[in-house]
Each structure stands twice: as structure tokens, then as C-alpha cells.
Amino acid sequence: MNLFNQLISASLHISEKQVTNAVALLNDGATIPFISRYRKEVTGGLDEVQIGNIKNQYDKLVEIRKRKETILTTIEEQGKLTPELKSRIETSWDSTELEDIYLPFKPKRKTRAEVARQKGLEPLALLLMRQQERDIYGKALSFVKGDVKDEEDALKEARDIIAEIINEDERARNQIRNQFASQGVIISKVVKGKEEEGANYRDYFDFQEPLKRVSSHRLLAMRRGETEGILKVSISPDDTEAVERLERLFIKSNNEAGNQVSEAVKDSYKRLLKPSIETEFASISKEKADEEAIRVFAENLRQLLLAPPLGQKRVLGIDPGYRTGCKLVCLDAQGNLLHNETIYPHPSRQEKSIAARKLTKLVETYDIQAIAIGNGTASRETENFVTSQRYDRKVQVFIVSENGASIYSASKVAREEFPDYDVTVRGAVSIGRRLMDPLTELVKIDPKSISVGQYQHDVEQNKLKKSLDQTVENCVNSVGVNLNTASRHLLTYISGLGLQLAQNIVDYRSVNGAFNSRKQLLKVSRMGAKAFEQSTGFYAYRMLITR
Numbered sequence: 001m002n003l004f005n006q007l008i009s010a011s012l013h014i015s016e017k018q019v020t021n022a023v024a025l026l027n028d029g030a031t032i033p034f035i036s037r038y039r040k041e042v043t044g045g046l047d048e049v050q051i052g053n054i055k056n057q058y059d060k061l062v063e064i065r066k067r068k069e070t071i072l073t074t075i076e077e078q079g080k081l082t083p084e085l086k087s088r089i090e091t092s093w094d095s096t097e098l099e100d101i102y103l104p105f106k107p108k109r110k111t112r113a114e115v116a117r118q119k120g121l122e123p124l125a126l127l128l129m130r131q132q133e134r135d136i137y138g139k140a141l142s143f144v145k146g147d148v149k150d151e152e153d154a155l156k157e158a159r160d161i162i163a164e165i166i167n168e169d170e171r172a173r174n175q176i177r178n179q180f181a182s183q184g185v186i187i188s189k190v191v192k193g194k195e196e197e198g199a200n201y202r203d204y205f206d207f208q209e210p211l212k213r214v215s216s217h218r219l220l221a222m223r224r225g226e227t228e229g230i231l232k233v234s235i236s237p238d239d240t241e242a243v244e245r246l247e248r249l250f251i252k253s254n255n256e257a258g259n260q261v262s263e264a265v266k267d268s269y270k271r272l273l274k275p276s277i278e279t280e281f282a283s284i285s286k287e288k289a290d291e292e293a294i295r296v297f298a299e300n301l302r303q304l305l306l307a308p309p310l311g312q313k314r315v316l317g318i319d320p321g322y323r324t325g326c327k328l329v330c331l332d333a334q335g336n337l338l339h340n341e342t343i344y345p346h347p348s349r350q351e352k353s354i355a356a357r358k359l360t361k362l363v364e365t366y367d368i369q370a371i372a373i374g375n376g377t378a379s380r381e382t383e384n385f386v387t388s389q390r391y392d393r394k395v396q397v398f399i400v401s402e403n404g405a406s407i408y409s410a411s412k413v414a415r416e417e418f419p420d421y422d423v424t425v426r427g428a429v430s431i432g433r434r435l436m437d438p439l440t441e442l443v444k445i446d447p448k449s450i451s452v453g454q455y456q457h458d459v460e461q462n463k464l465k466k467s468l469d470q471t472v473e474n475c476v477n478s479v480g481v482n483l484n485t486a487s488r489h490l491l492t493y494i495s496g497l498g499l500q501l502a503q504n505i506v507d508y509r510s511v512n513g514a515f516n517s518r519k520q521l522l523k524v525s526r527m528g529a530k531a532f533e534q535s536t537g538f539y540a541y542r543m544l545i546t547r
Contacts, residue, residue: 317432
């Protein structure tokens with residue numbers, strides 16, 4: 001696919017040699033973390049972001065190639081595939097241009113123009129478009145037969161055909177695209193009667209802004225309001241100027257035929273072209289907003305996963321609350337649960353002195369070195385309570401993000417880890433472990449549930465999942481894992497493994513004990529040469545003899 005490599009090179013401003021080598025490695029089954037770390041000499045030092053972009057561009061070109069095959073087959077079956085048309089399709093790699101080329105040949109539902117064609121009015125439409133005939137009513141009279149009632153009826157339906165021809169004209173579509181791109185304004189209005197229900201969207205009840213300047217979060221907010229039936233959102237250029245641009249393209253004379261074409265131009269713009277291009281720009285702007293939102297998601301997730309771990313310390317985790325109390329768990333230096341109970345230092349069931357005695361006793365009994373407090377309800381009040389106590393040692397106190405802790409606590413993973421404890425205990429354990437080693441704990445949770453950005457349910461979900469999964473994979477592989485202690489969930493993200501191999505490693509370890517050499521991995525069930533090559537460089541062998 002030399003052509004693909006050339007196109008990717010030009011698009012990403014990366015040398016063709018680097019692209020070619022990266023694509024070859026990807027097609028050979030190498031993972032992005034493996035290539036970025038261990039094949040720098042082959043790719044010229046491309047990082048994981050650049051390699052990920054190359055993969056995305058390559059996949060997109062593959063999809064365009066499939067689309068071109070469908071288009072060529074459809075047009076050929078109609079007997080309309082000329083050598084020139086075939087050449088245009090084969091040389092185009094712009095999806096918008098391809099769809100414009102295909103539009104006149106695309107199988108249609110029963111449009112007004114198609115109905116008019118079936119009545120034999122296409123010759124009249126083409127005659128009008130030439131704008132040379134002076135007696136158009138005389139010509140229209142010859143088409144009055146069957147379902148065509150009179151000359152006005154004939155001309156009206158002929159204009160329907162002209163409107164569709166204009167809509168399918170590439171020049172016309174590009175003119176209106178240019179108008180949308182340069183002057184398009186996004187407009188948001190509240191749906192009548194929804195003012196009270198949609199109070200959260202008050203800023204967008206009467207809002208407009210140039211589309212090219214609207215921020216990602218504002219566009220996503222408007223689109224959410226539209227989905228919920230609160231807002232009516234539209235995108236529009238200067239309609240008068242848009243029609244004038246089309247008239248300059250299609251009106252060639254000021255005779256009656258020209259007037260008929262002028263009417264068709266206005267109809268085509270209002271009924272066909274504008275709605276079509278508006279839909280296109282709504283999709284493009286939403287895609288750009290999604291990309292920006294997903295970029296922020298991924299960066300926030302990366303920072304969260306790579307937050308400095310406290311390390312192997314004895315930690316007391318607290319899931320704070322008012323009415324239901326604060327759930328406490330004591331963890332040893334490996335994150336194992338030693339003890340749990342609930343205290344009530346806050347209203348309405350305020351047992352502050354009892355809570356203080358229990359807390360200080362737990363710190364002493366379990367030799368606690370640090371306290372992790374979830375940042376949810378009653379977080380600050382709990383922090384004030386904890387820091388106001390006197391302990392028999394110096395104890396560090398941290399506020400920890402509890403986003404996704406409730407998701408984890410009710411998950412299959414948590415049930416497997418703590419089958420004898422309820423969700424409140426599991427959530428507190430997760431908070432404590434996040435302080436000890438954020439990466440190891442957070443990989444157990446669907447990245448979307450960690451809530452590291454806005455409008456996570458409004459962006460394109462497959463793209464979001466792909467980006468966040470790739471971010472987790474890059475983070476895990478950037479720091480490596482301890483082969484002899486890593487959980488199945490953590491191993492899953494190691495280059496070349498996956499769920500089954502990760503489980504097989506854990507099973508082998510439980511039967512045979514700790515690994516003491518890299519080669520021993522080859523004894524793991526289904527660990528082939530390729531998986532071994534891809535994964536072996538990403539284990540942090542703190543507990544492993546390397547030889």
C-alpha cells in the first residue's frame with residue numbers, strides 16, 4: 001500500500017519511510033507500545049501518539065477503499081461507469097468528494113424529481129436549463145398529458161427536476177460548503193413550553209455564535225439539549241448570499257426560462273441543498289467537538305493513572321458520608337483488607353467522640369501510616385475531623401478521587417476480590433488502594449466510569465472507548481508491571497497479552513510460584529513467540545531474576 005503510505009505521510013507530515021516501516025510493523029501484529037519503545041530504530045523514533053495517528057489514518061483509508069468499491073460496483077451495474085468517471089473515483093481519497101461524485105448515481109427513494117421524470121418531464125427541465133427557448137409555455141404545452149394537468153403543472157414539476165440537478169452538482173455543493181465554512185452560524189433556541197424543564201440550558205435559550213468559533217463544550221451542551229428535546233439547534237449561513245452564489249452558477253439569461261431556473265435555484269437551496277449541507281456541517285462540527293472532548297478525557301485519564309503512588313504503606317481508607325456514616329477500612333502494605341467498620345462523626349447521627357476513639361485506635365492497632373479520604377459527599381468535613389485528632393505517630397492525610405469507586409464496588413471484579421463484603425467496604429478499599437498505587441487500582445474500572453471529562457455520554461462512544469483504552473495501555477506499558485504481583489486486570493493491558501493470556505499467567509503463578517526468569521513465561525499456556533516478544537519488555541522485574 002505505497003499509496004496509503006504516501007497519503008498518510010503528507011497528512012501527518014511524517015516521512016514516508018517512517019510511515020512505511022510503522023505500517024509494516026502494525027500489519028505484522030506489533031502493538032503501539034512495543035513499536036514506540038522497542039522499534040525506535042525502525043520508525044525513526046516515532047512515539048505512541050504518532051504511531052496511533054498513523055494507524056487511525058491507515059484504517060480510515062481502508063474504509064474509503066471499501067466505499068469506493070461499493071460506489072464503482074453500483075454505478076457499473078447502472079451501465080453509467082465511463083472511463084473518466086472511474087478514474088475520478090479511483091484517484092479520489094476524500095470521502096466528501098467521493099459522496100458528491102456518487103450522489104447523482106445513488107439509488108433514490110421516490111423524490112419529487114423522480115416522479116416528474118416518470119411523467120416524461122426531464123426533456124422540458126433540460127430545455128429550461130439551457131435558457132434559450134423564448135416560448136416556454138408553448139413547449140410546456142406539448143408535455144401536458146396523462147397526470148400533467150396543464151402548462152403550469154408541467155413547469156412546476158420540471159423545476160423539481162432542475163432543483164435536484166442543482167443539488168447534485170458538485171460546484172453548487174462546494175459553493176454552499178464554502179458559505180457554511182466561512183459564514184455559518186450555529187443558532188440555539190428553546191422549544192416553546194420547555195423553559196422550566198430545561199432550566200439547566202438557560203444559557204442556550206437564545207444563543208448564536210459563528211460555527212468556526214464555537215467551543216467543544218458549548219456545542220456538546222447544545223446538542224445534548226437538542227437530544228433531550230429542550231433546544232432546537234440549527235446551522236445557517238447568509239441565505240441571501242448563498243442563493244446569489246447559486247444563481248451566478250446556473251442563471252445564464254434574464255428571459256422567462258431564466259426565471260424558471262431562478263425559482264428552481266431558490267427551491268433547491270431551501271429544500272435540498274441547505275438541509276443537506278447543514279447536516280454535513282452538524283456532523284463535522286460534532287466530530288471536531290468529540291475529538292477535542294476525547295483528547296481532554298485521555299489527557300486527564302493519563303494524569304490520573306500516572307499520579308505518583310504512595311507505595312507500599314499501611315493505609316486507612318475512608319469513604320465519607322453524613323447519614324450513612326464514614327466507612328473505614330485498614331489495609332496492609334500490599335493492599336490486603338485487614339479490618340473494616342463504620343463511624344458517625346457528622347450529623348444527623350453525630351457520635352463524634354466515639355468516632356474519634358475508634359479512628360485513633362485503628363491507627364494504633366494496624367500501624368497506619370497514611371489515611372486516604374474519598375473526595376465525595378462530606379469529604380472536607382471528614383478531612384477536618386481526621387486531621388483534628390491526635391495519633392501515636394505522624395500520619396499523612398490525602399484526599400483521593402473516588403470517581404468510579406461505586407462502579408468498581410458493584411462489579412464482577414470487586415465481587416471476586418471481596419465476596420464476603422458489601423459494596424460500601426469494596427468502595428472504601430478502592431479509595432485506599434488508589435492512594436497506594438493509582439494505576440494498579442484504576443485499571444479495574446472501565447475508563448469511562450472514572451469521569452475525567454465533560455459530556456462523556458454525548459461523544460461518539462466507540463471513539464471514546466478506543467482512545468481511553470489506548471491511553472490505559474500506553475500508561476501501563478510506560479511504567480511496566482511486576483510480573484509476580486500484577487493482577488489479571490493489570491496484565492491484560494500489557495502489550496501482546498489480552499484477557500486470556502493474562503489469566504493464564506496468573507494461573508501459572510498460583511500453581512508454580514513466582515517467576516524467576518523471562519524464559520519461564522514460555523511455559524505459560526498459549527504464550528507463543530509473538531506474544532512473548534511483544535510483552536516481555538514491559539515487566540518491571542523488581543522481584544524477578546533476569547537472565
